[in-house]
Amino acid sequence: MTDRSFLHALETLELVCRLGSMHQAAARLNVSPPAITRAIRLLESEVGATLMDRSTKPARPTEAGERLARATRNGLALIEDTIADIRTENSSNDNHVTLACTIGMATYWLMPRLPNFYARHPSITVNVQAPPLDRPVLSRGIDIALRYGRGDWQDGETIKLFDERICPVGRPDVIGRALKQGGLSQALLIDVRSTSQHWLGWTEYLRASGETFRPQGEVFDNYIQAVQATLDGRGLMLGWKSITSEQVSDGTFGSWPGGDKDVGTAYFISSSKTGGRKAAAQSFVKWAVDMARDQ
Structure with missing residues (x-):
């Protein structure tokens, strides 16, 4: 098994354990259930242990499967934190804004309007991040989040857009x-x-x-x-x-x-307590509020 396929199999097992179902994991990954089964069987062959108990309907992870899935989850979280740290270290420039939002919000609301922002602020660069779980948060390295809900977050300053x-x-x-x-x-x-x-x-x-x-x-x-x-x-x-x-x-x-x-x-824009102090982030927030008001 190649390193790439091994990592894919680990991520597949983690998703199956998190969702509790091979069928749900297949739907999430947009693949067939047999593809999920093959990935986990290859992983079982690689580690030399049974990772799914197939005597139950639906199949459930064994103790070994749960341990490996938990280790994978922790490893992915560590990678995400490390990337966030690196992003923070390299985004100290006040003309750089890192923003988190869902894929749908980025595709259908933000990106069509972003050229207008660049026309007004040509010196500012906006780095748009769509989080893996499609739930934007003000994690480390994120200056601004566009997010959906009722506006009751406590991790920064929040303004309603629409x-x-x-x-x-x-x-x-x-x-x-x-x-x-x-x-x-x-x-x-x-x-x-x-x-x-x-x-x-x-x-x-x-x-x-x-x-x-x-x-x-x-x-x-x-x-x-x-x-x-x-x-x-x-x-x-x-x-x-x-x-x-x-x-x-x-x-x-x-x-x-x-x-x-x-x-x-509603949709809201939230600024982190640190990133929100950047002049570039403040310019983006003001622009987003103006765009939402004029739409």
Whole structure:
């Protein structure tokens, strides 16, 4: 087994132990369940021990498997901390800002607007980091975080950018077809599920709307895949203001009639206690607040 495949197998085992299921790990990694099984069997051959108890349904990690997964988790955490330290040591320049946000927020809200920031502040460099668990925090080396929730964080100064709203969206022809056929219960509903985020899913949305049917459709672990599937006409997704507002504004997506909901959450920008003192970070915060106000 090569060093690369060995590391991949360790990460696979850690994910299976953390999620408690080979099938969930396969869905998270966007691979087939047999691929997960093969990776763990190769790892068992390498370490000379049984790592998964396959006599149970679903299979559960053995004591050796738990130990190895825990060691892998600790090792990855150490690597992440070391990278953060290096990033901090090399980002002391006041014209450098390191920002954390979700992949969806970076792709659909921040990146289309970032050229405007550079036009106003050409001497400042913004380093955008999407954390592995898609949950932005003000960890070491992070000056600013764009994050979703209720604004009750205590790790820095937090300012609300905009209230988040949710509404089913999709291509106009897909929405029209579903309306003619009888409503959401007749549509394929594209869902996003992640153990690391607290987004509202279709099940919760339908329950809040008084619907009793079970959603049917594809499931993804990030919004980039879900948006692409929706663009391809494969169903409807729950559209969040931070992610699908541009597609709705330009007519690429339509909104489900009467489907808009305020779920009591918002997007915020938080500055760390140290990084927030940098003039470049303060300039970015002011710019982001202006962008959110004008959108």
